[in-house]
Amino acid sequence: MENKTEPLQSDPIRDEVADQNPARLKALQLLCEILPPPAREEFLACGHFQVQGNRMVYRIFRNSQTEIYLNGSLYARACLQLTIPAPSCDRMIAEYLILRNDEALYWRKANIEPVQKSNGKIATVLMAVLDFALLVNLLLYLL
Amino acid sequence: MALRKMRMLCVGGDKTLAEWDTQTVSPEQLEQLETEFKFKLKQGFFAADVTDGRNVLINQFNPDAETLLIPRVQGG
Numbered sequence: 777m778e779n780k781t782e783p784l785q786s787d788p789i790r791d792e793v794a795d796q797n798p799a800r801l802k803a804l805q806l807l808c809e810i811l812p813p814p815a816r817e818e819f820l821a822c823g824h825f826q827v828q829g830n831r832m833v834y835r836i837f838r839n840s841q842t843e844i845y846l847n848g849s850l851y852a853r854a855c856l857q858l859t860i861p862a863p864s865c866d867r868m869i870a871e872y873l874i875l876r877n878d879e880a881l882y883w884r885k886a887n888i889e890p891v892q893k894s895n896g897k898i899a900t901v902l903m904a905v906l907d908f909a910l911l912v913n914l915l916l917y918l919l
Numbered sequence: 920m921a922l923r924k925m926r927m928l929c930v931g932g933d934k935t936l937a938e939w940d941t942q943t944v945s946p947e948q949l950e951q952l953e954t955e956f957k958f959k960l961k962q963g964f965f966a967a968d969v970t971d972g973r974n975v976l977i978n979q980f981n982p983d984a985e986t987l988l989i990p991r992v993q994g995g
Contacts, residue, residue: 798931799931799932802931802932802933803928803932803933806926806987809969810987841995855994856992856993856995857993857995858989858992859963859990859991860929860990861930862928862990866932869987870928870965870989870990872974873969873974873976873989874965874992876974876975877967877975878976885992885994886992886994887994887995888994
């Protein structure tokens with residue numbers, strides 16, 4: 777699992793209190809009420825929290841797409857929205873509850889985009905090097 | 920005495936649709952609550968029992984549960 781956490785840009789509670797948006801503040805309070813203590817602490821410290829699925833780990837962010845990890849590597853990114861314009865913490869509540877109860881439903885509903893593996897790029901570079909070596913070999917043979 | 924609520928996620932954050940005392944709620948009130956619950960599910964809402972960290976999706980109204988109604992979701 778890539779466990780690096782990007783430098784914290786925002787403190788969820790400080791931001792909500794600062795902008796005095798009651799809807800967002802209520803959503804934040806509800807999310808904190810629903811999340812189990814470890815996830816709540818992670819969210820308050822980092823702005824995201826993790827949900828363990830059957831095989832995947834889901835990292836749910838406040839302001840960006842959910843990351844899906846398989847065997848510790850980033851496997852895909854998912855986007856799931858409420859059909860109403862609700863605060864992002866409400867969307868996080870929905871994602872958390874659906875993932876916790878019905879992971880298959882999450883996969884049916886969310887727009888999931890696999891992350892392109894860097895292995896593909898390495899293979900391309902290796903093929904290019906091999907092609908070049910064969911070309912040099914051919915030129916030396918002809919000369 | 921145990922107070923329970925039925926809440927719904929909406930544009931303005933969560934909104935309390937109903938609040939009742941599990942020991943004194945009348946059968947008529949319970950029927951009303953159940954009708955409201957079923958109506959929301961028919962509209963495509965999900966319902967979750969969020970009592971004391973239970974956090975399970977439910978299809979049946981439970982008067983002893985703290986209920987949260989979540990609007991339909993879609994891929995973004």
